[in-house]
Amino acid sequence: MPGDEKRWGLNVTKQEWFKYGALFLLAVVAFGVAGIALTNPRGPGEAVSPVTASSPVATPTATATPAPTVAATAQQLKIQLPAQPVLLILGDSYTAGDGADQPDQGWAYVVANALGYPTNIDGVGGTGFAWGGGEQDNLAQEYEVRLQEIAANPTFVPNVLILQGGQNDALITSPDEIQTATAQTIEAARTLWPGVQVVVLGPSAPHPLAEELQGANSAVRAGAAAAGAPFIDAYEAGWFTGANSPGFDFDGAHPNTAGHAHLAEKFLESWATLIQ
Template sequence: MRTHRGGGHWWQIDWGGLPVWAVALSAVAIGGVLAGGAALRSSPASEVQYAPIVVFLGDSYTAGVGASDKALGWASLVGEAEGWRVRNLARGGTGYAARVTGEAAPAACGRDECPAFGEMAREGASLVPDIVIVSGGRNDIGQAPVDADVADFFDTLSAAYPGSRIYVTDVLWHDQAPDVVQELSRVVEADAQRVGAVWLDIGQPLAGDSGLLAPDGVHPNDAGHEAIAQAVIAALG
């Protein structure tokens, strides 16, 4: 507890994980005893700013792979800049259709199985987020056509998050995006807009600058994650 100038006291209450500040003001601090009695004049408490819950769905880029610390991944950086409570469900090796099972799964995402985006979406629905951000698709490149999987995902997403605002980004690449990546981005954009999601046209923030890549030459390093974060923040407006 700390003393407030004028004789009042502040204290903090943890309510659902959010700090709620309350204030008790003495009669002296608010001008003394009112005429006709000892009633105290009420003083409005400071407004508590609500921090939206935001679920991120995506692949290793969205999970923060390549950054020196998870807090420096682009999703975390965007969440910090926007004042969000981030719930990052992204998993390495995954996509609209791509998933990782068996012995490769622990290395890819730290779990026994790395689910595709649709399963991620169902997993996060219980969080009842205010916002959902989807970013991925690079792991679907080179597989069989995934147009139907993309459509199924957005149907699942729309049903699982009926009250959430949904944002979707381009399929990110580690250089200039080849035609197949751009084509998948257009498929994703069309299905996102079909269900009322907001398309974030962030382009390819890593294109043409190898200095934005981690030593593996694929994932963004700290500077690369910062570049993606700034592109997303700008697109959010």
């Protein structure tokens, strides 16, 4: 029929156009897939998880690490025990053994015997880091003063020092004064005996006196932490409780012989964790 050649020629042109158009579309799709692969590389066999509107992209969030508390910092510290320890235990009436049937039944003497190190024990009742003794704090027997007196004797050179106390420091109305005195005492010991390893045993007492020591305990603990010395927190650990105090109390202020033995036992448990 007339016009068939033109019609067929038009039909061939359309077919070719569709063919080339399809090829072009496939090329575009292939190029897009390759681009996705390049921007989202994965290992062999690793699946690609599609991100949809119902699957929001997670954004990383910073997790704050809480700063260690003063108590935690002091308790986490340890000491480097010398190869040949020479020990000085300095404190108040507890270290002197007051309340025990015999002074050598006091906690400090029990600890010294258990450890087996050459040891000097210096306990003076009514004294503390900041409180010098006497009803008016007028005896000038603060721990730092006594350390200086001990250091004047060159025949005894300790390389381990246990500072016990804080009960009498509860008479000080300023926690900052107690904290400062504690830190200065520790630093003084390090100056007097370079390399000495210092451990602080905080205040403790049978109930009800123990209930009055929280402020002093916190201040002594803060002073130990400021000086970087391990702190054994007998108060927070509850060495003396309302339940056990009747069996450990001597006079309402001091432990009896059993109370001193209890203090020594608890101290040695803590000591073992400090020297590991």
